[in-house]
Every structure is written in C-alpha cells, then in structure tokens.
C-alpha cells in the first residue's frame with residue numbers, strides 16, 4: 001500500500017499543495033495535468049529529490065517522507081530517461097540493483113526476464129549514445145524495474161515512441177502489474193494511456209489536486225470546469241438550477257432549449273454548465289428513437305474520419321455553438337452519415353449528462 005497524505009512541496013516559486021494519493025499493490029495511478037501543473041515535482045517529492053514542506057509519504061508499513069532517496073526502494077523512469085551515456089546498456093541495467101547492493105542472484109533472473117520481454121538482448125553491449133529513442137526508453141524501463149522496486153514512478157516514459165511500440169510497452173507494463181504485483185505512478189499527458197494503464201486518475205492543475213477518482217468516474221463525471229476542459233470536453237453549455245430537491249436538480253439550459261433532471265445538489269439560481277462526452281451523444285433514426293426526457297436536436301453534420309472512429313461537428317440554427325460527437329465508423333456507416341447528409345436527429349440523454357459549477 002502506497003499513500004500520500006496532505007503532501008506539500010515546492011521548487012522555486014512553485015508550490016504543490018495538499019496532495020492525497022492512495023495505491024494498493026498491483027495498482028497503477030495516473031497523474032494527469034497541463035504542462036507546468038506540478039506532475040514531475042510530485043514524483044520528485046515522492047522520490048526524495050524535492051524537499052517536502054508538510055504531509056506524509058507511506059510505503060507499506062514505513063513512513064518514508066524524510067528517508068534518503070536510495071533507501072526508498074522506488075523505481076524511476078524520468079522524463080529524459082536519465083541513462084548514463086558513458087556506460088553500456090548492460091551496466092546501466094545493473095546500476096540500480098548494484099546501488100541497492102543486491103546480490104547477483106537476487107536480480108539477474110528478473111533482469112534476464114525483463115531483457116527478454118522487452119527484446120533488448122541484442123543491445124546489451126551497446127553504448128547508450130548509439131541507441132534509438134525507443135530503444136533508450138525500453139532500457140530505462142527495464143533499469144527502473146530491475147531492482148524489483150516496491151513502486152515504480154514513470155514520468156511520461158512512452159511519449160517519444162511510435163504508436164505500435166508504445167502500445168507494446170503498455171501491454172508489457174500491464175503484464176508486469178499482473179504477474180509481479182507491480183505498483184506504478186504514471187505521469188502522462190495522454191488520456192488514452194492513463195485510461196489503459198491506470199486504475200485511478202489524479203488531475204493536477206496549478207499545483208492543486210482538482211480530482212482524484214477511479215478512471216471511469218473521472219472520465220464520465222469531471223469534478224469541475226477546469227478538469228472538464230483539461231479532459232478536452234467541448235460540449236459544455238451554460239445552465240441555471242431552477243429546482244433543487246433530495247432527488248437532484250433541474251437545470252434550465254437555454255443554449256439547448258431544454259431542462260435537464262440531473263443528480264447532485266446545488267441551490268436554485270446556481271450557474272452551472274451541463275456537459276456530455278462526445279461519444280455519449282446518440283444519433284437517432286426510426287429504429288433508434290430518442291427517449292422521452294432526452295434533449296433532441298435536429299441539424300447538419302461535418303465529419304472527419306479518424307480511422308476506427310469518426311469525429312462529427314453537429315450544427316443547428318438553434319445552437320450558438322457546435323456539438324462534438326465521436327462515433328465508431330461502423331455506426332456512421334450504418335446510419336449512412338456523410339458530409340452531405342440531409343438533416344440528422346441527435347439526442348443528449350439526461351442519464352449521460354454531467355454538470356459542473358460555472359466558475
């Protein structure tokens with residue numbers, strides 16, 4: 001069990017405030033946030049490289065907040081990998097195990113297995129400077145895992161890789177999680193990567209933890225406008241709470257000419273935004289009619305084929321902004337949607353809507 005409680009830390013004039021994390025063995029938590037939000041600083045504080053000003057870091061039964069870095073038994077893949085250019089791949093890989101003074105028999109079998117899985121055996125005698133970006137990334141990952149750390153901290157380790165290699169490494173990390181109970185804290189900009197690898201997601205903005213939840217909750221119910229915007233949700237419409245009861249709220253949304261019944265509580269008169277993820281917008285026809293309380297709109301579509309999915313911009317004279325829709329290509333084919341399609345009907349189901357306070 002890894003736990004961060006009310007952690008604050010600072011570098012220069014930047015402050016990371018009141019961070020809480022909790023991770024069980026074998027779990028992965030992703031830390032997402034815009035550039036400069038403090039993700040690397042958080043990893044650095046956990047590693048012991050950035051001074052903690054208050055709070056606690058616990059690993060298993062140990063409080064490690066002020067332990068020297070080398071005693072924490074953490075694996076680390078920094079943003080720029082931190083490989084030693086003057087050493088061979090083999091010596092880089094042995095470095096962390098040797099730094100922990102592990103006997104050869106205690107780390108060589110795991111190292112051999114990691115080398116095999118990541119297919120870097122042929123690189124062992126090469127100097128780091130002669131490797132490609134992807135090869136370096138694999139070496140850095142193996143080096144971080146070779147000393148069998150209690151937790152591995154990954155700072156955007158897969159960004160420079162091509163799509164195929166990146167996904168291979170995602171599967172590899174998943175496999176290591178399953179096989180070895182590997183716990184990982186992953187800093188990434190990539191929501192898909194976070195979703196694939198992590199069980200929980202934490203969103204940091206300006207050094208503050210805006211939301212920390214299991215990944216489905218973060219994805220479907222961002223906690224506030226900053227998180228919703230960071231997650232790239234464009235379908236956010238101003239609304240006002242017109243009724244409030246034990247069961248929830250009713251929000252009037254002039255932009256969509258609709259009143260939504262939603263879960264949660266806020267006083268009458270509160271300014272909010274109602275939102276919907278682009279993949280939750282329903283395309284309707286006679287065989288797929290909207291439900292009675294759905295917000296139903298009729299308009300035209302501009303679409304862009306993205307491969308597996310199709311992104312669509314829905315326009316309607318009643319709307320002051322577009323509605324973004326993402327649908328699998330096979331669905332778009334079934335509905336025969338094309339750029340010159342006649343008018344199309346869409347539905348925004350109340351059950352798929354979320355809301356956040358307008359800030």
Ligand SMILES: Nc1ncnc2c1ncn2[C@@H]1O[C@H](COP(=O)(O)OP(=O)(O)OP(=O)(O)O)[C@@H](O)[C@H]1O
Pocket residue numbers: 011012013014033034035036037038039040041042
């Ligand atoms: N050593 C330092 N001295 C002064 N300021 C620093 C130092 N290191 C980081 N900062 C500042 O702290 C803030 C947070 O930086 P950090 O690297 O943690 O952000 P990040 O979320 O990891 O960003 P990115 O996604 O771009 O890597 C930034 O404004 C950065 O300029």
